Amino acid sequence: MTMQNRSNGLRGAVVGYGFISERGHLPAWLSRAANRGDVSIVAVADSCPARREKARAVLPPGIRVYADHESLLAAEAGNLDFVDIAAPPNAHEEITHAALDRGLHVLCEKPIAVSTEAARRMLLHAKQARRVFMPCHNYKHAPVIQAVRKVLSSGAIGKVRLVTLETFRNTHAKGVTEWNRDWRRDHRVAGGGIAMDHGSHSFYLAFEWMASHPTSITAKMSTLQRNFAVAGHEVEDDFSCTLTFPEGTASARLTWNAGVRKVLYTIHGEHGAITVQDDDLEVAVMRAVDGEDVGKGAVEWSFEKRAVSSDWMDASHVTWFDAVIDQFKAAIARDEFVGHEARESFRCIQLIQTAYASSRDRSRELPLEDLTWLDAVDASGEAPASRRRVSERRVEAQFPERGAPR
């Protein structure tokens, strides 16, 4: 049964009832169900008994609670259209395959997987199963990021050549205390440190702002705080990298060792620059002036500053999730099984894994493989070369958030 012939819209289950599920996903799903009625959540699974107890205490009584995704799917798959995965990264792949095997669409938290190989298997499975796989790339929907999108689309700063993205955190994000509060410091669960945990957000924003995809990466990382380290399974808590794009460059720094919690993004175009510092947005636009002002290149700037309230301090980002639901629903309605967001989620994992390899190899610059393997396979297992080239060109060229290709 599909969304179109269900009277109450899409029916889903959430796997993982931890921080982001309790504070972000479930409140957003339930509020949408109450206000718009186009979605409903019928079940939740969590492997931790105390979290299941919490779910039973907090969630509306109609939502059934299971100990794992397998028992949930065995009992509920026939009632469902989708599974929303909010479990830790090392569980994402198995839950995705199980949901796709049952003919369900998948919404999956970042990082979608802990290795490029796993991410590749997940996307291929979605394509072959003809079910949507969509990552939660929620930073795209922060109000201040939407405001950046409008400035870029207006052409005010011209073509972007340079982007910097700094993410300062004073600690790793903590998981719920009932399960494993510090799993982000354990390679076996998280698949890496801050780059694996947060790098996706920086990278998909860079793709959009540069209106292209990188061709290589060089990276450096270190572990500055060893007190959380799990012997033999340490992860990086400080990470920096430079991405080479066809017509520009982007650099990112991510750290759990900062003295403040903040994002600081700068986007530099041929006619000006945009600076985002949490809610604060500054747009500087250049204007040529007469005379020889050698120091500034004979230009002057006009500055526009404003605050765009975006709830950065609320790590659940609950207010951004409704737009993720919109994207997920639209992809289902369009049969867009492995669309723009899914492809970007693969590129993010690929970048993170390649960055780790670069860092291990004295920051050597390493190339990035393109996604031709994905276009080479369709639901029947093959695609003619001509079709592959067309679809590759189309997806490469378009950044739907930005409107028409530039």
Ligand SMILES: NC(=O)c1ccc[n+]([C@@H]2O[C@H](COP(=O)([O-])OP(=O)(O)OC[C@H]3O[C@@H](n4cnc5c(N)ncnc54)[C@H](O)[C@@H]3O)[C@@H](O)[C@H]2O)c1
């Ligand atoms: N997009 C965002 O802004 C954002 C913010 C926070 C977390 N996240 C992501 O959400 C995911 C969960 O993070 P969190 O902070 O909520 O972690 P958490 O530790 O608070 O919650 C994880 C929950 O999953 C349960 N769990 C563990 N293994 C499971 C399994 N195999 N099956 C079912 N349940 C299982 C745990 O018992 C726990 O309740 C991670 O991928 C994380 O990166 C995304």
